[in-house]
Amino acid sequence: MTTRQVRFVAAVAAVLAYCVVVRLAPLPAAVGGRVSQLAVVAAAAVVGVLWCRAARWSTGRLRAGVGMLGTGVLAWALAETLWLAHGWSIDGADVPIPAAANALFAVTMIGTPVATVLMVRRPTASLRTLLDGLLIGTSLLLVVWALAIGPQYRAGATGLGSIAYSVADALIVSVLVLVIGDARPAVRPALEVAAVGMVIMFAGDSSYAYLVVDGQYRFGALPDLLWFTAFVVLAAAVPRRSTLAGEASMTERQSSRHNLPYVPFSLAFVTAVAVPIAQHRVDPALYGFSLALALFVVIRQLVTMTDNRSLTRRLSAAVDDLRFRANHDALTGLANxxxxxxxxxxxxxxxxxxxxxxxxxxxxxxxxxxxxxxxxxxxxxxxxxxxxxxxxxxxxxxxxxxxxxxxxxxxxxxxxxxxxxxxxxxxxxxxxxxxxxxxxxxxxxxxxxxxxxxxxxxxxxxxxxxxxxxxxxxxxxxxxxxxxxxxxxxxxxxxxxxx
Missing domain, CATH: 3.30.70.270 (Reverse transcriptase/Diguanylate cyclase domain)
Structure with missing residues (x-):
């Protein structure tokens, strides 16, 4: 069996073992919830250690990106540990997230997109990818605020902060999808698998947000299973040492996703225009999101113009080189x-x-x-x-x-x-x-x-x-x-x- 097949079998076995112990075993609800959270923490810790170890096999920006991704997952594991300790005595039912845990979760939400863009070879491509991720995330947040969070916030609903995790996951998934095309060849397959894990993480955070707003979340619920599965997939995505060692000899491929950020941006634009017209009022938050989107678009276009100028210079140099080669002897440099x-x-x-x-x-x-x-x-x-x-x-x-x-x-x-x-x-x-x-x-x-x-x-x-x-x-x-x-x-x- 290949390494990929072995990892796939191990991932399926781990998820099945979790289901047997947490979902099917005749354990009290409180015990099952604690076991579930411990399994999630353990999976996150293993993933963080594996990615940090992979960073030792890399160099330069790639090493920083892989290491930062592992550090972000370890921060998530520590935050989950604090949350578990806070809710241990109350059987894990309707447990608020401590401020320290929220701060560590924020480290993960900020560090993961930055880590992924560091895996892009060219710095300008990294900046453009980060801007694209911000553009997508802000567009989605605008739509979610206008259609869901904003109305509930004005109605006095509680637990709305949990939706921020889903929005952050959407941003991370967007950045991953964008990075896959421009990523270094050594980590491209790993990021493709990691994107699947982040989609599952997005589903887990979304279901968690729904259950929190509805007042029904407790340890061991569906979000725990989805989180555990996401981390198992992220563990399977860790790049191999031999792949990272041969990174310099691998070839690039051209990304075809440069227009992807404008799909959610178009949706956000329509929402930002239609909602104030329908409500006969301008939401300050919606106005702020719109300004941020405009700023991101302007900066992205400036970065694109810089890339185009650089490409023009490289093409001009290539044309001059080809013209010289066509008219000169390759060995001596004399005229041919x-x-x-x-x-x-x-x-x-x-x-x-x-x-x-x-x-x-x-x-x-x-x-x-x-x-x-x-x-x-x-x-x-x-x-x-x-x-x-x-x-x-x-x-x-x-x-x-x-x-x-x-x-x-x-x-x-x-x-x-x-x-x-x-x-x-x-x-x-x-x-x-x-x-x-x-x-x-x-x-x-x-x-x-x-x-x-x-x-x-x-x-x-x-x-x-x-x-x-x-x-x-x-x-x-x-x-x-x-x-x-x-x-x-x-x-x-x-x-x-x-x-």
């Missing part, structure tokens, strides 16, 4: 053949009278380096040659790697300037290349061709420079040959063999 031919075409399309020179550089002695020391050493040699060519060429020249060990330089100084540049290239390549402690020597056979706008084409100049380069190889290598019409036709076969 396509960019060199475009630059040559632009130079030949310039004003009349301009002189263009092309140097076709083919390395001598490069193949023995590859054969003797391997391709990695050969690649370092090509990079070193590229650096020397760039250092030798003038600022306005274009240096390119055409492929293999062939390079080209475009200069606007004309054939005479190209001859001088070719001599400088031979001088620059004369010192041995230092390849991480290994000294190797390379030379170059250089062919030169010159032309001017309207009289030459890019393809013609490259062919002429190539023919001159092969003539340099046939003449003994490590030399410069300027193109001459006598070089046609070029004996390609002998040139290739000379390479």
């Amino acid at each position: 053949r396509a960019l060199f031919e475009d630059s040559l075409e632009a130079a030949l399309g310039g004003k009349a009278g301009a002189r263009v020179g092309v140097l076709y550089v083919d390395l001598d002695g490069f193949k023995p380096i590859n054969d003797a020391y391997g391709h990695e050493c050969g690649d370092r040699a090509l990079v070193a040659v590229a650096e020397r060519l760039l250092a030798t060429a003038a600022p306005g020249d274009v240096v390119a790697r055409l492929g293999g060990d062939e390079f080209a330089i475009l200069t606007t100084t004309g054939p005479d300037g190209a001859v001088l540049l070719a001599g400088d290239v031979l001088d620059a390549l004369r010192p041995p290349l230092d390849l991480t402690g290994r000294s190797v020597a390379v030379g170059a056979s250089i062919g030169i061709a010159g032309g001017e706008p309207g009289a030459s084409s890019p393809g013609q100049l490259l062919r002429e420079a190539d023919a001159a380069m092969y003539a340099a190889k046939r003449g003994g290598r490590n030399r410069v040959v300027a193109f001459d019409a006598a070089l046609w036709p070029d004996p390609v076969g002998s040139g290739a063999s000379a390479a």
Whole structure:
């Protein structure tokens, strides 16, 4: 059985054991209620310890989020313990929650949403998720206040504070649903299971609120079963150590829930407009909720605008990078053949009278380096040659790697300037290349061709420079040959063999 299957079976067994002991065993109501509360406290404590232990296997923001979630559950367990101790002597019937327990429950209600947003990788996504949760929670609270709590409050009903737990659960569930899409991959499956547990917790708190308002709650009632089940599910949701350890290597997926907060917001908007019209009065609380919603929406839009600007910058950088890669050699960073031919075409399309020179550089002695020391050493040699060519060429020249060990330089100084540049290239390549402690020597056979706008084409100049380069190889290598019409036709076969 897989770990997930084992946890599922253990969770079902725990819930069945609770039902047998608390619901089916012939225990007095007071004893069953105490046993029920003790089981709930124990389950909450185990869940808190398990999540806090999982935090030790995490790092950074993820560690803080997992640890805070465990701490929030431990606070709930302590609050439940105080409540149980307060109601132990009165058989758990109609037990008010002590102020200290309410404070600890508040720690859970506040800490859990914050913990879940810490599990989002990007800080701006965390802020947006938190705002979305506040937007959903405030929208639901507005609707609940307008349709249920407000009328009962004005009628003098008691026990209405218990409804706050249900509203807090709705907020937590909303944040969990939002976080699942943006969450770190290591905790995403755990949060999906935890969301189920929080839905059950919401059902338990809602049934508790109903029974309190109705005056019928006692220890061991239906809310206890739902709370116990929720904590069992949360225990099954604890992420595994191996999953958290491999978090950095896991991939992201894009969230598709960005519009979810506007569903309850739309409902709240309709309620905030319709209720005052129907009642012919403005409820101050409803007015306050409406202002809070407006503030959350404005802040959320500002965060979204910031995200969009950041995305635009990243896309622009990516486009620039792709454009550079399309026009440059990946190994040396020099211009590639396509960019060199475009630059040559632009130079030949310039004003009349301009002189263009092309140097076709083919390395001598490069193949023995590859054969003797391997391709990695050969690649370092090509990079070193590229650096020397760039250092030798003038600022306005274009240096390119055409492929293999062939390079080209475009200069606007004309054939005479190209001859001088070719001599400088031979001088620059004369010192041995230092390849991480290994000294190797390379030379170059250089062919030169010159032309001017309207009289030459890019393809013609490259062919002429190539023919001159092969003539340099046939003449003994490590030399410069300027193109001459006598070089046609070029004996390609002998040139290739000379390479």
